[in-house]
Amino acid sequence: MPLMPVVLWTDALLYLLLALLGGFAWHAARHEHLRAPWRRVARSRIGVVTLVVLGCYLLVAVLDSVHLRLRLADQSGATSAETRYSPEVLSLLDLALAGLRSQSEKTYSAPFATHLYVKEAIELPDGRVLRDYPRLVHGGAHLDDPAARGLDILWRGLLGALLGLALWGAILFALSAALARRRGITPALMRARIKAGRTEVPWRAALLTLASILALGGAVALLAGHYHVLGTDKVGEDVLYQALKSVRTGLLIGTLTTLVMLPAALLLGIMAGYFRGWVDDLIQYLYTTLNAIPGVLLIAAAVLMLQVYMSNHAEDFASLVERADLRLLFLCLILGVTSWTGLCRLLRGETLKLRESDYVQAASALGVGHFTIIGRHILPNVMHIVLITLVLDFSGLVLAEAVLSYVNIGVDPTMNSWGNMINGARLELAREPVVWWSLSAAFVFMFTLVLAANLFADVVRDAFDPRLRGAA
Amino acid sequence: MSAYILRRLLYAIPILIGVNLLTFVLFFVVNSPDDMARMHLGEKRVTAEAVAAWKADHGYDRPMLYNAEAEGLGRLTETIFFDKSVRLFVFDFGSSDDGRDIGRDIAQRMWPSLAIALPVLLVGLAFNISYALFIVFFRATYVDLASVVLLVTMMSISGLFYIIGGQFLLGKLFQLVPISGYDSGLAGLKFLVLPVIVGVIGGIGAGTRWYRTLFLEEIGRDYVRTARAKGLGERLVLFRHVLRNALIPILTGVVVVLPLLFMGSLITESFFAIPGLGSYTIDAISNQDFAIVRSMVFLGAVLYILGLILTDISYTLADPRVRLQ
Numbered sequence: 193m194p195l196m197p198v199v200l201w202t203d204a205l206l207y208l209l210l211a212l213l214g215g216f217a218w219h220a221a222r223h224e225h226l227r228a229p230w231r232r233v234a235r236s237r238i239g240v241v242t243l244v245v246l247g248c249y250l251l252v253a254v255l256d257s258v259h260l261r262l263r264l265a266d267q268s269g270a271t272s273a274e275t276r277y278s279p280e281v282l283s284l285l286d287l288a289l290a291g292l293r294s295q296s297e298k299t300y301s302a303p304f305a306t307h308l309y310v311k312e313a314i315e316l317p318d319g320r321v322l323r324d325y326p327r328l329v330h331g332g333a334h335l336d337d338p339a340a341r342g343l344d345i346l347w348r349g350l351l352g353a354l355l356g357l358a359l360w361g362a363i364l365f366a367l368s369a370a371l372a373r374r375r376g377i378t379p380a381l382m383r384a385r386i387k388a389g390r391t392e393v394p395w396r397a398a399l400l401t402l403a404s405i406l407a408l409g410g411a412v413a414l415l416a417g418h419y420h421v422l423g424t425d426k427v428g429e430d431v432l433y434q435a436l437k438s439v440r441t442g443l444l445i446g447t448l449t450t451l452v453m454l455p456a457a458l459l460l461g462i463m464a465g466y467f468r469g470w471v472d473d474l475i476q477y478l479y480t481t482l483n484a485i486p487g488v489l490l491i492a493a494a495v496l497m498l499q500v501y502m503s504n505h506a507e508d509f510a511s512l513v514e515r516a517d518l519r520l521l522f523l524c525l526i527l528g529v530t531s532w533t534g535l536c537r538l539l540r541g542e543t544l545k546l547r548e549s550d551y552v553q554a555a556s557a558l559g560v561g562h563f564t565i566i567g568r569h570i571l572p573n574v575m576h577i578v579l580i581t582l583v584l585d586f587s588g589l590v591l592a593e594a595v596l597s598y599v600n601i602g603v604d605p606t607m608n609s610w611g612n613m614i615n616g617a618r619l620e621l622a623r624e625p626v627v628w629w630s631l632s633a634a635f636v637f638m639f640t641l642v643l644a645a646n647l648f649a650d651v652v653r654d655a656f657d658p659r660l661r662g663a664a
Numbered sequence: 665m666s667a668y669i670l671r672r673l674l675y676a677i678p679i680l681i682g683v684n685l686l687t688f689v690l691f692f693v694v695n696s697p698d699d700m701a702r703m704h705l706g707e708k709r710v711t712a713e714a715v716a717a718w719k720a721d722h723g724y725d726r727p728m729l730y731n732a733e734a735e736g737l738g739r740l741t742e743t744i745f746f747d748k749s750v751r752l753f754v755f756d757f758g759s760s761d762d763g764r765d766i767g768r769d770i771a772q773r774m775w776p777s778l779a780i781a782l783p784v785l786l787v788g789l790a791f792n793i794s795y796a797l798f799i800v801f802f803r804a805t806y807v808d809l810a811s812v813v814l815l816v817t818m819m820s821i822s823g824l825f826y827i828i829g830g831q832f833l834l835g836k837l838f839q840l841v842p843i844s845g846y847d848s849g850l851a852g853l854k855f856l857v858l859p860v861i862v863g864v865i866g867g868i869g870a871g872t873r874w875y876r877t878l879f880l881e882e883i884g885r886d887y888v889r890t891a892r893a894k895g896l897g898e899r900l901v902l903f904r905h906v907l908r909n910a911l912i913p914i915l916t917g918v919v920v921v922l923p924l925l926f927m928g929s930l931i932t933e934s935f936f937a938i939p940g941l942g943s944y945t946i947d948a949i950s951n952q953d954f955a956i957v958r959s960m961v962f963l964g965a966v967l968y969i970l971g972l973i974l975t976d977i978s979y980t981l982a983d984p985r986v987r988l989q
Contacts, residue, residue: 481682486964488930492949493690493957500952504699587820594822595931599946614824621832635825643820650816 196277198259200517202444202524206257209451229576232655239655240398242648248405249439249641256285256440259513281513285440289433291417295330297428303629304419306332306341331420341419348418349411356410360403367395423629425616435633437608442641445524445593445603446586453528453535454578461536462570465543466562475540479533487530488599494526495601516604523596523603527589535581542574576656583652587645594638610634665980669973676969683965684749687958692744697724700954704761722761722955723747748958757959760948766959770941776846777928777940779856784863785925788871789918791864796875797902800883812876818869827935830862844937859936863929874917878910885909912983919978923967927960 220226233239261277286293300309307325314322327333332341365379371391372382389396412432415421422431464475482490498519502509509515546552547570555565596602597611598618605612613634620627701718702710719725726744751758757766799811835843841858882888883906891901928942937943941960948956 477678477682481679481686484679484683484965484968485686485961486924486927486968489945489957489961489964492945493687493961496949496952496954496957497690500699504702591822594824598824599930599934600950614822614828618828621828621836631825631828635822638822639820642822643817646816646820 194263195260196263198261198281200257200259200281200514201521202448202517203257203259205448205451205521206254206444209447210254212451229655233651234393236651236655237394237397238647239651240394241401242644242651244398244401244405245640245644246648249443249644252285252436253440253443255288256283256437258284260284279511281511285436289436292430292433295420295430297328297331297420297424299424299426299428300627301328301331301420301424301428303421303423304332304341304345304415305423306335306338309627328420331424332418334418345415345419348414352411352414353407354410355414356406356408357403359410360399360406363402364399367399371395422633425613425630426620431613431630431633434608434613434630435610435637438610438613438634438637439641441520441603441607441609442590442593442638444520445527446589446645447582448521448524449527449531449589450582450585452525453532456528457532457535457539458571458574458578461539462543462566462574464536465540466547466566466570468544472540475536479536482529483533485530488596490530491523491526491596492599492601494529495523498522512606516607519604520607523593527592531585531589535578538577538581539574542577543570546570546573580649580653580656583645583649587642587649590638590642590645594634610638665977669977672973672976676973679969680753680962680965683962684752687961688745688749691954691958692748697744700724704952723758748955752959752962758955760955761953762951766956769944769956770959770963773939773941773944774926774928775940776848776938777933777942778925779852780859780863780932780936780938780940781925781928783856783860784867785918785921787860788864788867789914792868792871792875793907793914795868795872796879797907799872799876800879800906801898801902803880803883812873815869815873815876818865819873821869823866823931826862826866827932830858830865831935834858834861844935846936846938855936855938859932859938863932875910875914878913879906882906882910912979915978915982916975919975920971922974923970924964926967927964 220230259281260283261279261281264276264278298308298312301307302309306328308328310325311323312326314324314326316322327338332338332344335341335344364383368382368386369379372379375382385391386395386399412421416430416432420430420432422435425431425434460475460478464472502515502519509518552565552569555569560568593602593609594611594614597609598615600615602611603609613630617627617630617634620630697719698715701715701724705714705718716725724744726747748758755767757770760766760769795811799808802808831843834840835858841854843858845855846852847855879902887909888901888905891905896904926941927945928938928940930942930946932938933940933942934946944956945960947953948960
């Protein structure tokens with residue numbers, strides 16, 4: 193086999209989350225009462241636009257979550273029976289961005305720069321030594337005359353954007369054909385309807401968003417082969433590559449945290465509300481105690497302990513990637529411990545209400561067991577709360593990651609994350625001239641994700657909130 | 665009333681014991697004192713004697729929970745649990761891993777924290793409430809729409825960027841205020857301006873949006889319709905009726921964080937080099953000083969519970985419908 197797949201813990205959990213979401217979508221599509229709120233989301237213009245943006249982030253994260261080890265090219269030392277694999281764990285995204293990953297410079301360079309940020313001694317052919325900004329190894333290396341790069345950038349950018357738009361055109365045709373077939377009209381008529389904005393799902397808004405993303409992506413993709421589009425950082429690594437790799441970290445923290453705390457919150461919240469009495473007292477005591485500890489301090493204490501454990505048990509971790517991965521998982525767990533109490537309280541309140549409802553009383557009178565009642569009547573009726581919490585908590589968790597990494601109690605320092613990018617760049621604004629690109633890249637990527645998540649969360653909440661439903 | 669407060673205070677004790685047990689498990693059981701010693705001494709100098717000396721120095725050389733060698737009550741008191749955890753109940757924090765008295769440090773460093781946190785809270789509250797009232801006054805117009813877009817945008821920016829941006833713009837580019845630092849008394853005023861501005865701006869997004877929701881909820885109630893029906897102007901309705909009724913949930917939200925103001929903000933204080941409790945905690949975290957982190961966890965829990973009790977009391981004072989029992 194030319195490669196060996198590697199499944200990290202967080203990868204597995206992400207697959208599990210995707211499978212759960214897929215299963216839920218499949219289930220919801222068959223039940224009208226579950227489908228109705230989602231239809232409201234799909235009919236909202238902000239809803240579909242943010243979904244397209246979030247989808248792009250998810251695509252990057254999923255590509256970055258399929259890990260593998262390549263077979264070493266040189267097999268001379270190995271016997272023919274066993275194949276040896278490179279110790280380096282790569283993801284599909286790494287392979288796709290192989291150019292960006294390997295094309296590093298010596299140190300800082302500005303976006304689209306052809307020369308390094310700092311002066312160096314350059315030896316001229318005639319033996320003299322000159323202090324000047326040296327040419328970059330990769331950025332703009334194909335240019336004979338660096339001054340002419342403006343035109344080159346323009347042409348490559350335009351070509352890339354056109355390629356992106358061509359891809360978009362193909363998507364547009366495929367989509368309109370599929371939609372037209374379902375409605376029994378011609379694709380041309382469907383396209384006319386989309387163009388006029390006369391469709392139930394606002395396809396026009398979604399497609400326009402996709403068009404701008406693809407055009408931008410195409411331009412960047414074509415330019416990234418010859419320039420450092422977002423510059424390079426202190427050790428000369430491409431900032432665009434770092435920012436793209438950070439997408440996975442941000443998304444995982446935002447989603448896995450809720451996923452890992454879900455079993456505890458569901459079990460305890462429903463039990464407290466359903467059984468009441470001493471069970472309720474005990475569970476309330478538990479979450480008041482956990483709430484009483486300031487979240488940051490609990491995280492700090494736990495991560496400190498993890499560091500002690502890891503430095504004393506270094507041999508337990510096969511590779512740096514695995515170690516960083518376990519630390520990420522642990523961070524999700526501990527963030528989950530600090531944030532499950534809110535969901536638990538909501539679930540307890542809802543269960544208290546539900547257990548008095550007629551159908552639960554009837555089931556109980558007919559002699560249905562407690563756990564059957566919980567499984568059949570209570571759990572399905574609190575799932576919407578879980579879903580809203582998952583969406584609402586997401587943006588806060590992404591922002592929290594940056595802050596925690598800044599305090600050095602976030603993800604592993606070797607892991608790409610926006611928090612680590614900001615942390616590394618904190619002194620760069622004080623330099624002269626200002627090194628602004630690392631910070632700006634982290635800012636733009638994070639801001640887009642969080643803004644889309646916030647807007648999407650609003651749409652979801654409005655769609656599910658029964659109080660607003662009557663007014664609309 | 666006093667019986668109620670007393671009962672709440674008594675109820676706080678099991679919670680504090682729980683917090684204490686949890687931190688104890690986290691700090692001493694998951695990792696033994698030996699692990700901590702090895703971590704502090706570094707990889708190279710780890711000998712059995714060095715570890716034992718470090719533990720004796722810092723009082724970690726006793727049994728965890730039960731000392732079989734001691735006499736009488738000493739069997740329970742001469743243990744790490746009693747030494748390091750139970751003493752916290754009388755606010756005896758002991759000394760940090762580098763030998764400083766934590767109690768004195770805390771008493772000294774909570775004032776700079778308060779000097780930042782209190783103005784941020786008050787100015788932020790005043791601004792957010794005024795802005796939310798302004799939006800509600802122009803509800804369902806373009807002012808409302810534009811404001812909501814602005815608020816969501818501001819909410820989506822990480823607090824780190826407000827600080828970095830503020831330092832860069834006001835401190836470096838325009839050179840209006842010093843970038844960071846602290847001084848006591850009036851001389852320190854110029855150091856406080858930037859952190860307070862940044863703190864207020866960072867809180868506008870979420871704060872104003874929440875208050876706007878509160879006001880809009882109140883404005884749909886029957887008493888507001890009655891007030892309008894009897895001919896009151898929009899301004900009177902807003903200020904005399906809506907604002908006063910919406911103040912109850914706002915008050916609850918504010919009172920609960922009042923005691924925690926002493927703890928300061930980790931990020932703000934470390935960015936602006938303010939010698940408060942927030943930067944104290946951060947330094948302790950980066951120096952891996954477990955004694956300080958443990959004390960701060962306990963202090964935070966105490967202040968949190970205090971905030972809850974204060975909230976209940978303020979509730980009865982503000983809202984005559986609420987009766988404590």
